[in-house]
Each structure stands twice: as structure tokens, then as C-alpha cells.
Amino acid sequence: MWIVVKYKKGGEHQLIENIQKKIQSSIEYYVPKIKYKLFKNNSSYMYEENILNNYMFIKSEKFKYKNYLDLIQFTKGLILILNNYKISQKNIINFLVKCKTHEKNGFISSSFFSFIEKTNFIFLTGPFYKKIFKIIRKRNNFLDISVNNLSLKVSNKNLVYKNI
Numbered sequence: 434m435w436i437v438v439k440y441k442k443g444g445e446h447q448l449i450e451n452i453q454k455k456i457q458s459s460i461e462y463y464v465p466k467i468k469y470k471l472f473k474n475n476s477s478y479m480y481e482e483n484i485l486n487n488y489m490f491i492k493s494e495k496f497k498y499k500n501y502l503d504l505i506q507f508t509k510g511l512i513l514i515l516n517n518y519k520i521s522q523k524n525i526i527n528f529l530v531k532c533k534t535h536e537k538n539g540f541i542s543s544s545f546f547s548f549i550e551k552t553n554f555i556f557l558t559g560p561f562y563k564k565i566f567k568i569i570r571k572r573n574n575f576l577d578i579s580v581n582n583l584s585l586k587v588s589n590k591n592l593v594y595k596n597i
Contacts, residue, residue, distance in 0.1 A: 434496040435525045439512040442487050448510035452491065455505050461492040465532045468540040469557045469593040480557075484541060484595055487512075490529060543592055557593040565597065 440448050449462055465484050470477050483489075495501040502514060518525070535545035556564050561580060569577040569584070576589050 434494065434518070435490050435492045435522060435529070436496050436502070436518045437488055437490055437515040437525065439488050439515070441510050441512060444510035445489060448508065449491070451508045451510065452505050455508060456493060456495050456501050458493055458495055463490045463492075463529055463532070465541050466539070467543075467557075467593070467595060468538075471558060471562075481540070482557075482595070484545075488515075490525065543589065543594060553597050554594045555597050557595060559592070566594075 438448075445462075445464060449460065453460055466481050467484055468479065468481050470479055472478075493501070496518075505511065506514065532541055532545065535541050553565055553567060556562055556566065564580055566578045566580040569579055571577075571589070574589050576587050576592070578585050578587060
């Protein structure tokens with residue numbers, strides 16, 4: 434059974450180890466991440482970012498039983514466990530499948546976001562770095578977008594952006 438947890442930034446590996454020790458069982462976890470290159474001061478830097486900020490998915494068959502959730506509730510690095518995980522299993526699994534189908538080398542590609550039209554996104558690289566935009570329409574390898582009420586057609590090939 435999958436649960437969704439909020440954790441302290443930078444502590445995901447320690448949290449996983451602590452939970453495994455407490456429930457005395459192996460667990461599966463998933464953190465959907467993107468990887469992008471940022472150019473700054475004539476240098477390039479590679480960044481990895483969790484698209485859900487500091488949330489992750491954790492799976493164990495023991496999570497069917499409330500006493501195991503009570504056991505991990507105060508684990509170091511864990512902020513909270515989201516409620517309604519039992520009735521949301523189908524939605525969680527659908528989201529995980531969607532993430533994994535858009536994954537390349539362990540990171541989610543921008544195609545994951547490209548079919549979400551008319552919502553706000555932010556550029557993570559390029560000349561529009563940190564500019565907010567909306568996707569109006571997707572055509573083959575191009576996106577029709579709106580940035581500050583300016584309509585543009587941009588290539589979707591090496592574009593890195595995320596939903597906000």
C-alpha cells in the first residue's frame with residue numbers, strides 16, 4: 434500500500450532508512466525528480482529537483498495496518514503522512530505510472546508537463562529563465578505559449594519547465 438509523506442528537505446535517504454528499521458521490512462519509495470542545466474556567470478550547473486517539493490511516495494504491505502503508521506509517525510525527518518491514502522490508492526498508482534512513463538535515466542522529462550494546457554508553468558532554463566507562462570496548445574515538437582500576454586511558439590526539444 435502506498436502512502437504520501439512530507440519530509441524535511443535533504444533527508445529523504447535517512448528517512449527511508451529510519452522507516453525500514455522501525456517497521457523491520459523493506460520498502461519501496463519514489464521521488465519524481467527533474468534534472469536540468471542552469472547557466473550562470475559563464476558556467477553551467479546541473480540541478481536535480483523534486484517536482485513535488487518535499488513529498489515522496491512510500492510503499493509497504495505493512496501500511497495496511499494502522500499500528501505501523503502510528504509506529505513511523507514520529508520518525509526523524511518525517512513531517513507528516515497525508516490522510517486518505519487508502520481511498521486514493523488508484524489515483525496514486527495512476528500518477529506513479531504516468532511519472533514512470535515520462536522518465537528518462539531516472540528523471541522525468543518535460544513531456545510529463547506538456548499536455549497540461551492552460552495552467553501556469555515556470556521556465557527553469559534558457560532566455561526565459563524564471564518567467565511564468567501558460568501552454569496554449571501543443572503541436573508536434575512545438576508549444577504555443579503565453580508569457581506576459583505575449584504569444585510565442587517555442588521548440589519543446591530541450592525546454593525545461595515545471596508546473597507551479
